[in-house]
Amino acid sequence: MNPNRQFKNEIYEQFSRIGKAVSNPRRLELLDILCQGERTVEGLAKETAMPVASTSQHLQVLKNSRLVEQEKKGLYVVYRPAPMVCEFFLSMRRIAETRIAEIEQIKNRFLAGKEGMEPMDRDTLLRRIREDAVTILDVRPPEEFRAGHIEGAVSVPLEELGLMLAKLPRDQEIVAYCRGPYCVLSIQAVEFLNQNGFHALRLEEGVQDWRAMGLPVASGD
Amino acid sequence: MNPNRQFKNEIYEQFSRIGKAVSNPRRLELLDILCQGERTVEGLAKETAMPVASTSQHLQVLKNSRLVEQEKKGLYVVYRPAPMVCEFFLSMRRIAETRIAEIEQIKNRFLAGKEGMEPMDRDTLLRRIREDAVTILDVRPPEEFRAGHIEGAVSVPLEELGLMLAKLPRDQEIVAYCRGPYCVLSIQAVEFLNQNGFHALRLEEGVQDWRAMGLPVASGD
DNA sequence: CTACTATTCAACAACATCATTGAATAGTAG
DNA sequence: CTACTATTCAATGATGTTGTTGAATAGTAG
Numbered sequence: 001m002n003p004n005r006q007f008k009n010e011i012y013e014q015f016s017r018i019g020k021a022v023s024n025p026r027r028l029e030l031l032d033i034l035c036q037g038e039r040t041v042e043g044l045a046k047e048t049a050m051p052v053a054s055t056s057q058h059l060q061v062l063k064n065s066r067l068v069e070q071e072k073k074g075l076y077v078v079y080r081p082a083p084m085v086c087e088f089f090l091s092m093r094r095i096a097e098t099r100i101a102e103i104e105q106i107k108n109r110f111l112a113g114k115e116g117m118e119p120m121d122r123d124t125l126l127r128r129i130r131e132d133a134v135t136i137l138d139v140r141p142p143e144e145f146r147a148g149h150i151e152g153a154v155s156v157p158l159e160e161l162g163l164m165l166a167k168l169p170r171d172q173e174i175v176a177y178c179r180g181p182y183c184v185l186s187i188q189a190v191e192f193l194n195q196n197g198f199h200a201l202r203l204e205e206g207v208q209d210w211r212a213m214g215l216p217v218a219s220g221d
Numbered sequence: 222m223n224p225n226r227q228f229k230n231e232i233y234e235q236f237s238r239i240g241k242a243v244s245n246p247r248r249l250e251l252l253d254i255l256c257q258g259e260r261t262v263e264g265l266a267k268e269t270a271m272p273v274a275s276t277s278q279h280l281q282v283l284k285n286s287r288l289v290e291q292e293k294k295g296l297y298v299v300y301r302p303a304p305m306v307c308e309f310f311l312s313m314r315r316i317a318e319t320r321i322a323e324i325e326q327i328k329n330r331f332l333a334g335k336e337g338m339e340p341m342d343r344d345t346l347l348r349r350i351r352e353d354a355v356t357i358l359d360v361r362p363p364e365e366f367r368a369g370h371i372e373g374a375v376s377v378p379l380e381e382l383g384l385m386l387a388k389l390p391r392d393q394e395i396v397a398y399c400r401g402p403y404c405v406l407s408i409q410a411v412e413f414l415n416q417n418g419f420h421a422l423r424l425e426e427g428v429q430d431w432r433a434m435g436l437p438v439a440s441g442d
Numbered sequence: 443c444t445a446c447t448a449t450t451c452a453a454c455a456a457c458a459t460c461a462t463t464g465a466a467t468a469g470t471a472g
Numbered sequence: 473c474t475a476c477t478a479t480t481c482a483a484t485g486a487t488g489t490t491g492t493t494g495a496a497t498a499g500t501a502g
Contacts, residue, residue, distance in 0.1 A: 004405045005270055007331045011403045012246035012253075014324050015317045019243035024460085025233035028240065032233075041479060049226055054461060056480055066320035075470065075478065082320060088312050095305050096236045099287035103235050110228045182232045184225045245490080262449060275491060277450055296448065296500065 021065035027058045031089050037147030038080040116194050119204040137176040139189040148207050151216035158185045173199050180206030242286035248279045252310050258368030259301040337415050340425040358397040360410040369428050372437035379406045394420050401427030
């Protein structure tokens with residue numbers, strides 16, 4: 001074969017390893033979760049409702065295409081996205097959102113019938129933050145909050161929301177966020193809060209989006 | 222099934238349409254070429270040495286995942302990348318380049334034995350440009366030059382390089398570029414120029430990279 | 443209307459990917 | 473050393489993807 005042709009074939013073959021890795025919905029979900037912070041195989045399996053063996057296999061694929069890194073930590077193997085991968089995933093998500101009409105449809109169908117799900121827009125939220133007229137809840141699991149959260153947000157994992165009701169303000173807007181537009185935690189939180197007489201709204205953006213917009217992100221407690 | 226689970230499955234299923242589109246080396250090559258400017262099916266088939274029918278089928282896949290748009294122009298159907306797609310492709314390429322060691326190997330193996338292929342680095346080139354001490358050749362086909370080129374570059378398609386030798390300076394460095402690090406046009410151009418007594422160097426970056434670095438790009442003639 | 447052209451479609455066999463299952467491994471705790 | 477745990481491996485059938493081939497389509501030019 002023409003050596004130029006062969007060179008190109010080999011190069012694009014290598015590029016396609018990245019593509020193959022992100023061509024499977026399960027692996028995309030894994031990547032999405034990993035972009036919120038590192039996780040064990042078990043943790044990912046639980047979060048995605050997949051068998052552990054499948055989860056492990058998908059993680060192998062992601063590892064072989066160099067999109068994730070692994071590290072043994074005590075009893076567990078912890079996976080973590082490789083550098084640049086979350087930005088890459090975000091750019092893929094953006095294309096999908098703007099170009100694939102079905103996504104909007106699926107979202108609308110899912111949200112139909114749920115009250116008060118119109119997302120709060122960034123600018124309004126930023127104004128409220130300046131006026132100190134809003135409480136921001138991060139309803140993700142605590143380890144994700146620790147790995148990075150919107151500056152000023154309070155960690156109230158969805159599971160503990162019921163116990164925390166007494167401590168939340170009834171005279172102020174509450175804004176809940178989670179992993180992004182396709183994470184259901186904040187939806188459930190807002191539903192629950194509104195049923196209990198709070199004035200709650202959802203923020204669609206996740207920490208990734210927040211950071212990508214150049215807004216302040218904190219980590220730790 | 223749990224409606225939350227179903228929602229996630231459907232959403233990630235949609236995301237994966239983008240991934241599936243870029244999971245095939247042929248389609249990546251097509252995308253790469255399209256990022257240099259729009260093309261007909263025939264043109265793409267010739268450029269990639271694929272049968273026309275295969276080319277068309279791959280283009281259908283790209284169209285169904287909304288990565289390219291098509292437009293009928295006279296006798297031909299012209300394909301063009303959708304907005305954001307070239308940036309997405311670039312970010313994919315960057316991850317592959319930095320994380321997949323095989324790519325470096327393949328490149329080295331291909332370049333082995335070819336003289337003077339050490340690429341010129343940006344900063345040196347920018348200095349030479351300021352000093353007006355360099356001629357920059359765009360050795361891609363003319364339509365790609367027209368769609369966008371490095372400011373100050375001269376269009377000398379590889380095929381016409383032989384005819385243009387008399388017009389090129391022998392007392393000045395010549396820098397040739399093409400579509401990017403994996404395009405062989407500039408390699409062939411530099412080889413040919415050096416064999417004919419010129420002092421030629423290769424610029425690895427293509428117009429996309431150039432633009433992404435915030436450097437000036439022009440279009441038209 | 444006819445000949446022609448660029449593109450797409452349809453069908454096939456070869457090959458790759460997927461989820462699932464149960465077993466294997468390697469390392470920890472007692 | 474033994475029991476246990478988290479993870480990985482291996483094998484399987486079902487399902488998708490690929491490239492190839494030749495035919496179909498739709499639109500243009502004469």
